Amino acid sequence: NAGVTQTPKFQVLKTGQSMTLQCAQDMNHNxxxxxxxxxxxxxxxxxxxxxxxxxxxxxxxxxxxxxxxNKREFSLRLESAAPSQTSVYFCAxxxxxxxxxxxxxxxxxxx
Amino acid sequence: xxxxxQLGSHVSVSEGALVxxxxxxxxxxxxxxxxxxxxxxxxxxxLLKYTTGATLVKGINGFEAEFKKSETSFHLTKxxxxxxxxxxxxxxxxxxxxxxxxTFGSGTRLQVQP
Numbered sequence: 001n002a003g004v005t006q007t008p009k010f011q012v013l014k015t016g017q018s019m020t021l022q023c024a025q026d027m028n029h030n031x032x033x034x035x036x037x038x039x040x041x042x043x044x045x046x047x048x049x050x051x052x053x054x055x056x057x058x059x060x061x062x063x064x065x066x067x068x069x070n071k072r073e074f075s076l077r078l079e080s081a082a083p084s085q086t087s088v089y090f091c092a093x094x095x096x097x098x099x100x101x102x103x104x105x106x107x108x109x110x111x
Numbered sequence: 112x113x114x115x116x117q118l119g120s121h122v123s124v125s126e127g128a129l130v131x132x133x134x135x136x137x138x139x140x141x142x143x144x145x146x147x148x149x150x151x152x153x154x155x156x157x158l159l160k161y162t163t164g165a166t167l168v169k170g171i172n173g174f175e176a177e178f179k180k181s182e183t184s185f186h187l188t189k190x191x192x193x194x195x196x197x198x199x200x201x202x203x204x205x206x207x208x209x210x211x212x213x214t215f216g217s218g219t220r221l222q223v224q225p
Contacts (some may be wrong), residue, residue: 004154033212040120042201042215058142058212090154092212099145100213102154 004028006103010041013081013110021097021106023091029093029101032065033058033073037105041088049074067080081110113138113204117216125224130174130189134202137183139204143205144185145213146176150198160202161185172196197223 004025013019025032030051035043045058049068063085067104074093078085088107092100118133136142143162147155159170166178172195176187185202199220203213 035212035215040217042115042117042217044215045212048212099157099160100155102156104154105152 002094004091004101004103006089006094006106009104010107011109013078013108015082015110017081018077018079019081019108020078021089021091022073022100023075023103023107024073025093025101026072027093027095027101028071029095032068032073033092033094033100034064034076035058035090035092036061038082038087039089046076046089081108083110084094086110113142113214115202115204115214115216117200117202117219118216121220121222121225122130123222124192125198126194129188130192130196130221132187132200132202132221134176134185134187134216135183136185136202136204138204144176144178145203145205146170146174146185146187147201147203147215148198149201149218155201158187192221192223194223194225197221 005020033048034046037043044060047066049055052071067075088105091103094100114137116135145160146158149155159168161168161178169175174189199218201218202216205213
C-alpha cells in the first residue's frame, strides 16, 4: 500500500545511547517532516526537508539530526538520547497543497 | 508566525448529541486550515481542509467546519455523535505556500458516552 512507513514502531533506549528512526514514502512527495507528539502539546515540528538535498530546523530541533537520503527517505537521529526525548515520533510527507500524509508513529522510551 | 488554540483538552458528549470542537488560529497571511483525527495508537488522518473558496467545508464521517475570518475561527461540528467518533482531534494551520509545515493545536480528546 502506498503511504509513509516508519521503523521501528517501538524502541527503548538507555540515556546516552544513539539510534536512528527511519522513514520512507512511496508517493513521490517532495517535502518530508518529523514531528514529536507529547501529551497536551499536540505535534511539534522537529525538522523538515522541503526537497531532496535540503533540511531545515523546526520548532524543537535540539538533540536531533536528520538526513534526507534521497527523495523517498528521511531519517531522524538521536546521537545521545535523553529522557526528555521520550515521545511518539511521526514522519509525514506532502506534495503541493499541504495535505500531510502521516506514518503510523514510532514510540520511543528513554530510560 | 502562526499559532493554533484549541479550547478544551477534553470534550464529552452523549451519543446522538451535537459535537462542537473549537479552534482559533492566528496567521499573518491567508491561512490554510485543517482538522486531523487520531484514533488510539494510530497516526493522524485528514478530516477536512479549507484552502480557498467556500467557507463551509465538509469532511469525512459527517464532520464539517466553517472558516470565519472575522473571528479567526475554524470550529469542527457534527450534528450527531457516534461512539466511533471517540478520538483525539487536532486543528492545524499552514501559510499555504507549501514550503513550511503545519502548526498544530494541542488537541481535543472527544469522549462519546452511550
